[in-house]
Structure formats: C-alpha cells, structure tokens
Amino acid sequence: MLNDEAPRSASWRRALAGAGLEWRPAAERDLDAWAALIARTAEVEKPVWFERAADLGQILQSKKNHPAANTLLVLDRGAVPRAYARITKNRDGEKAYGFGCVDPGWQHRGIGTALLGWLSERTLRRFAEDGGPVPRLRIHIEQQHDHQQQLLRNAGFRVVRYFNEMHRPLNGVPLPEVRLDEGLDLVTMGPELSEEVRLAHNAAFRDHWGSEPRDEESWGFTVNDPQARPDLSAVVLDRGSGSVAGYQLASHDPDSAVSRGYSEGYTELLGVRREYRGRGIAQALLADAMRRFAAAGMDRASLDVDSENPTGALALYEKMGYAAVNRSQAWDKEFPVPG
Template identity: 50%
Template sequence: MTDAAVAFPDRSAGLSFRALTPADVDAWLDLIVRMAEADRPIWFERREDLEEVFASTKNDPERNSLIGFDDTGTPRAFGRVTMNEGSSKAYTWGGVDPAWRRRGIGTAVYQWQEARARQRGNGLILRTYAEENNEGHNALLKRAGNEIVRYWTEMTRPLTEPIPEAALDRGLAFADFSDQISEQIRLAHNEAFQDHWGSEPRDQESWRFTVSHPDFRPDWSLAVVDTGSGEVAGYHIASLDPNYAKTHGYSEGYTELLGVRNQWRGRGIAPAILAEAMRRYKSAGIDHAGLQVDTENPSGAHGLYEALGYGPTHRTFTYDKALAD
C-alpha cells in the first residue's frame, strides 16, 4: 500500500487540521484534560505519554495523527492511528473537546483514521476501545459500522479488608523488580500471553517505555523465580496514577501486567503475587488495589479476583471493524 498522506478533514466543522508536532504537547495535553473533566475516564494520558508519541520509532505522527484548531488557535479535536509491525490490527485513539461535540467532528476524525488504516495494510481490523459510560463515543463507533467483540472489567479492592493468606510453593521465591531481571520479565510476559485474545508481543522499545514511565512503581513490581532453575515463573508490573484519587476519591495501586508461564501454572502463583502486591500497596498508604480483567478470559481470572475480594467498578468495550481488501 502507498504511504502517502491521507487528506485531512475540511473546514466544514469549523476546524483546521494538520499533523501533530512536538510543539503541540502543551495544548494537546490541555485538550485531553478538558475531555477528562467531562468524561471522567478510568485513565487519561499525561505529558510523558504524549512526548513518547514523538520519541517512538513507530507510527510516525506526520502520517498517523491529526489535530484540529479553531480560529483562536485552540485545539478542539485530535486523532491517531497506531499499528505494531507485522500486525493485522490498527488502533484508533482520539477525542473532541466537550464544547465542540455534536458537530460531526468526531465522525470526520474517525473517517480519516479509517482511511489511514486502509492505507497501511490490506484486510486489517480497525480496533477502538470505548468506556461504557461514554455514550457519545459508543454511538459514534456503532454508526461507523463497528461491533463490540470483547468486554473488559475494572475491579478494585479496599485494603482496609484483611489481605488474603496466599503463600508461594516450596522452590519459588519473590524477586524485586530490577534492571537485571527486567528483560527476563518481558520475555516471560510475551510467553505467558502468546495465546491470550488481542495480545501482541512487547518489543524492547515499548517495554522500556512501560518500565520507565512516571506511573510505574518498581517497588510494587516483582517476579516469582524458580529457585532451582533461576527462571522467571510469574511476574507483576504495578503503577500508580496520580490523577486517580482526584477522579475516584481513593488512591489505587494498579496491576498493569500479571502473568504466570505455562509450566508453573496451577501452583497458586497469581494469588500469592496479588497478596504480596496488596501488602506493598498498604504499607505505602494506598487505599485500594485495582486491576482489569478480560471478562471472557477462559483462564478463570475473573473468579480468582472475586475470591481475593476484588469487585467491579467500570467496563470498557473493544470495538472492531473489518476493513475489506
């Protein structure tokens, strides 16, 4: 497919569009904050996430992003299309300033994203995530011919409740996260999730961003090591969103990634990891432990989390649209 630029939406909605540049980060972040104040999402980007768009070697913003400005030079909408090398899926990200909604801007941005995705590959799936409580976003995606293909549940657990007793088997031990073990954890994650729905391998660049992000908490992140072989059997990557308490009323230590490699499954590693994470959160003065679960995951993870005291708070939908050759 050609990689020439896709024409930006015209000014029929009152905005002038162009590609995002590093000089836009401050104004772009202000737009995201305005959207978050109205939509109250589970999570929203911070400056480092926006800066990473221009630092990454993938998904060149010049061809894979747009931002729309009103006549005062204030950004009112943006969109991006991302895709991992060799993947059959492209992803859309974006939004519209709450004061500029219901003017067809979101539809125009999505149509541009679809055109760009078609340009990047034959027969791709165009994938978008939408939170259940964002009615406008869900309506737009359905009008554009998308279908819900997966449901994700955010779960939380107050740390005022007793932390479960869950110990590791003999021959297994906790190891704190460190630079020395980071690559082993990345490889363990790719192996543990190779058959999980929608999962794609984490390359070294994306992993480096994950474990250097300001929200990442190495003191709450760990591995379970087989003491005989020295191999990583399971792992836990944790984060703390500084905006979460302002939006939801409590602080939450969050499980970003949790996995156990096949040959060590069935030995209670996951509950032992989560109990250890809870102890670390609580000792740091955190109010809740949180995570996300694939509602249709056949591994029984949802039941495990409920047994450990987690309860549902929000849902997110995965929408897909098949782009014909």
C-alpha cells in the same frame, strides 16, 4: 470510496474544514496544549484514566508509530487544539488501535465522525505498508460513554469484547497471605529483570485474546511509563533455573486520588508462564501487591480483566476479594482490501 467501506479521504477533510478547523500531525511544541485538550474532555466525560503530557511525550518518541504519519491534531483558527486522533500498529499485527477525543465545546459538529474517517484511512495505509490480513481497526471505550458507542455503531463498528475494572479494598479488611512453593522466590522488579520479564509476558499471553508480542519499544513504554512503580511490582523466579515464572507490574496515578476520591495501586500486567500455572503464583503476586499498595498508603488495589479470559482470571480475582466497578468495551471494524 474503497469497496464502499472506507471513507473517502476528502470526506473527513471536508467535515473539518466545514467546521472552521485545520489539522496537522502533533509535535513536541503541542504537548501542553494537547494535554490540556484531553484534560478538558476528561473533566466532562470522567474517564477512569486519561493521558497527561508525559504520556504524550512518550507517544511522540515512537519509531514504529512515528507521530508525523500516525497522529492528527485538529486546531481552531486560534491554533487551539479542539480534537485529536492517533493510531498504533505492530508491523505484523492483525489490528490497528485508534485513539482520540473531541473538545466538549466542539462536539456534535461531525468532528468525531471525521476523526474516525482519518483513523480508517490510516488503518488501510498501515496495512498496505505492512502487508498482512484483512485491515482491522480496534477502539476501546468505557461502557458509560453512550455517545461514543453511538458514534462507533453509526460508523459500522461492533463490540467484540468486554473488560471489567475491578477493585479490592485494602483498609479495614484482612489481606490474604499466600506462600509460594519450594523452589520459587518472589523479588522486587528491577531494571535487570526487564528483558526476561518481557519474554515471559510474551509467552504467558500467547493464548490471550487480542494479545500481540511486545517488542522492545512497546515494552519500554510500559516499564518506563511516568506512572510505573517498580517498587510496587514483583517477579517470581524459579530458584533452580533462574527463569521468570510470573510477574506483577504496578503503576500509581497520584492525580487519581483527587479526581476519584481514593488512592489506588493498579496492576498493569499480571502473568504466569504456562508451565508454572496451577502453583498459586498469581495469588501470591496479587497478595504481595496488596501489601505493597497498603504499605504505600493506598486505599484500593485495582486491575482490569478480560471478561472471557481463558485462564479463569476473573474467578481468581473475585476469590481474592476484587469486585467489578466499571466496564469497558473493544469495538472492531474490518475493511475489505482495496481491489
């Protein structure tokens, strides 16, 4: 055991083997079965969002988080996936992110603990490969999932942040009208703006908790996501300099209307560069998003916000008519560097 903190490599392997399971990295041939595993789990656990085959296909294309080293697919003797884990990390990042699930029919057999063991081991290796600060693994979960909280708590993780999912009705209530200052123009997001918006995002989120700069690959996953909706997204430009002052990037999951009972437009990212704050740009972008969502026939506008956001975003969203409907948590565990 590494300084009595990170699980032995043999520990998670023994647990999976003892449950009659095998494991290997995920590959293209696994996409449909992998997505089916996640869908079975989602059917029982009812998460707000879960990955589909198209999302997993993007993950398998990653170069900085190559799936051969950073995914674990766990299969029964019939080669049916029963669990998975994966990890992502920026080379200079201060943390790794862990993801995974266990087939509901295979829970309570120590498989979730084994996945955390693999994630912990891979986190240590990534930090050893990249260098940097004390290894840290972060896992986001919805607060409604008590069993996941207990699993993380037993493994030595702790809650470090809370986030609120917020909704704003679009039907039967007036939508806000916000005008921009003279010299600012609001335009629909297009591919020609992508790189400038990426740079603006990195600048806008430099003072946000847990945020790390997005490189071209991670940004590509955002703007090229299967559910990305550039037609529902907008950018505010400084007419004089042509600079991006702010942006709202939206997505839409058509399947959520079936599972959740309503159609929503989701604001994936909303940001305003510091030098442009205090000019009503965020309000204008949100008001524009609501109108775009409503025109597209959607019932609600939604987004997520850090409950301790230093820019006062939570108060802004409440003023714009959003209300919290769900809460999620970020759990961290630090690992002493092996001596």
